[in-house]
Amino acid sequence: MWQWITRLYHQLGSPKWFMQLTDKWLPWLIAVTALGGLYGLVNGLLFAPVDYQQGNSYRIIYIHVPAALVAQSAFVMMAIAGAVYLVWRIKMAAWVAKAIAPIGASFCLIALFTGAIWGKPTWGTYWIWDARLTSMLLLLFLYFGVMALQKAIESEEMSYRAAAILSLVGVVNIPIIKYSVNWWNTLHQPATLKLTEKPTMHIDMLIPLLVMIATTYVLLAILVILRTRNEILWHERKSKWLKQRLES
Amino acid sequence: MHPKRKQRLSLILFMVVGVSIAVGLLMYSLSQNINLFYTPTQIADGEVPIGQTIRAGGLVVAGSVEREEHGLGVTFKVTDGFAEVPIYFDGILPDLFREGQGIVALVRMNEAGLLVASEVLAKHDEVYMPPEVQDALDQAHSRGKEALYEARY
Numbered sequence: 001m002w003q004w005i006t007r008l009y010h011q012l013g014s015p016k017w018f019m020q021l022t023d024k025w026l027p028w029l030i031a032v033t034a035l036g037g038l039y040g041l042v043n044g045l046l047f048a049p050v051d052y053q054q055g056n057s058y059r060i061i062y063i064h065v066p067a068a069l070v071a072q073s074a075f076v077m078m079a080i081a082g083a084v085y086l087v088w089r090i091k092m093a094a095w096v097a098k099a100i101a102p103i104g105a106s107f108c109l110i111a112l113f114t115g116a117i118w119g120k121p122t123w124g125t126y127w128i129w130d131a132r133l134t135s136m137l138l139l140l141f142l143y144f145g146v147m148a149l150q151k152a153i154e155s156e157e158m159s160y161r162a163a164a165i166l167s168l169v170g171v172v173n174i175p176i177i178k179y180s181v182n183w184w185n186t187l188h189q190p191a192t193l194k195l196t197e198k199p200t201m202h203i204d205m206l207i208p209l210l211v212m213i214a215t216t217y218v219l220l221a222i223l224v225i226l227r228t229r230n231e232i233l234w235h236e237r238k239s240k241w242l243k244q245r246l247e248s
Numbered sequence: 249m250h251p252k253r254k255q256r257l258s259l260i261l262f263m264v265v266g267v268s269i270a271v272g273l274l275m276y277s278l279s280q281n282i283n284l285f286y287t288p289t290q291i292a293d294g295e296v297p298i299g300q301t302i303r304a305g306g307l308v309v310a311g312s313v314e315r316e317e318h319g320l321g322v323t324f325k326v327t328d329g330f331a332e333v334p335i336y337f338d339g340i341l342p343d344l345f346r347e348g349q350g351i352v353a354l355v356r357m358n359e360a361g362l363l364v365a366s367e368v369l370a371k372h373d374e375v376y377m378p379p380e381v382q383d384a385l386d387q388a389h390s391r392g393k394e395a396l397y398e399a400r401y
Contacts, residue, residue, distance in 0.1 A: 049378030053344060058376060087257045124342035124369045130284040168260060172268050176275070183275075185283040185305060187352050192374040201376040 013092050015232045016241050022225045029222050036215030044208035051205075060118045062209060065193075066216035068111035068136070072174050074104030074220060075139060078146065079171040082164025092228075094160035095235065097167065098150050099227035103220065105143035112136060123187055131180035132188035135173060142170035285352050291363070292331035298357050304335065305352040305371065313347060326351065337365040344370035 011017040044062035051058040078100040084093040115133070116126040127133065146163045153159035181190045193199045199206055236242045249257075275282065285305030286296055296302055306326030312334075313324040320339055325332045335353055345351060350371035355363040 049380075051376050052379040052382035054372070061376075083257075083260055086260055087253050122342075122344060122370065122372050124367075128284070128369070131282050165263075168264055169267050171264070172271050176271070184279065185285050185287070187284055187369060187371055189372050189374045192376060200374050202378055202381060204378070205376050 013090050015092060015236050018092065019229065019232060019245065022229065026222065026225065029218055029225075033215055033218050033222060036211055036218065040208045040212035040215055044205075044212060048205045048208055049202065054122055057118060057121050060114050062212045064111055064114040064118065065209065066213045067107045067114065069213060070216050070220050071104055071108035071111055071136075071139065072177060073217070074100050074107060074224075075143070075167065076171060076174055077224075078104060079164075079167040082160075082167045085160055086164050086168075091235070092232075094164070095231035096224065096228050097146075097160070097164060099224050099231060101143055101147045101150060101163075103223045103227065105140060105147065107216075107220070108136065108140045108143060112140065128187050130186040130188060131184045132177065132186050135177045135180050138173055139170075139177060142166070142173060146170070287328045288326055288331040288333045289328055291333045291357075296357055298359060298361075301354060301356045301366075303352055304333070304355045304363060304365075305350065306333075308345070308347050308349050308351055310347040326353075333363060335363045335365050337368050339366075339368070341368055342370040344372065 011021060040062065045059055048059070050056055078097045081093045081097040081100065084090055085097065112133075115136075119128075120126050146167050149163040149166055150159050153162060180186060181188055192201050193209075201209070233242070285303035288304070288306045290296065291304060296304075304326065306328050309325040309327050309332055312332075313322060315322045321336065322338075322341065323334055323336050325334050327333075335355060337353065345368065350373065352369045352371055353363075353365040354367040355365045357363055
């Protein structure tokens, strides 16, 4: 098992292998996303029972929670890729980090936006400066900062290094987001899905939510793979193997 | 591992740990300011200065909501299980406001010691369930634990 993982890791580190592997993976990943998204959205938005307190407005959870989880996970992924680049100087890691940044930022924006829409009818306000909302906004700005560093510095190597360091500093924010609702008084409620306890949600509402979360993670994988392939096409545009690949 | 890579890796780990400690200490020292609201216990203990606008949060005490005969004025008590404080509000309450519900209010303490709210927000909890389950739970509550178990599963 471990050997298989290390082999996969080394293969993904090579642009040529990455293209070949993802050629095979992409159709499956897209099929899973289409099916999961269809099942999760139809069940969540139409067939899941209404909430005893919020009525139908709770259904935004099927977008909000997956987007928020994926935005945070994508940041951790970006930081790990950055660390791999800083230590081993593997170019693929830097390209993956560059591919993740705008995708993570988009999911973060979706989470903030859907949260605001839900907050108005439930809490009575679109926005409040409590610890959860503020730390999530900080995550969005960290994404913007990483994206800016990737673009702003002329030397590509320096820009990757600067962005990797910012994402490693910014990753400290992730546990703060996660535990903000437990450490401080906030308006945002604590997590419904917990790792160690039973979720405080009815099973008919829970299953579509879990499906949507899994699907959104697969969607993240697809988007990151596609953007990484673009980076490869651009950076390897003069290499022989890519020319052969495009001709065949 | 190559010694140079080892050095870079330990440098990165050192940086992340260092930043975590710095941020952790910052958060700890600012924790009173990061808390969104004062609890009823803190207010009852006199931690709230008179005339200053703060946020107060707690559960609305059952049976404490009194509406004025004319106008929108309403007085209710909030509790955190230890202390109860009365809040006066003249305005439209959120839909989720009811007895037993968590709320967060923007309040100012007047000279008489009464908290006057200028905004009341409902705090939602992490429980999601269909209304039938809630009805069943309410009924079961009066019938006892056995019925509660049946209603839930």
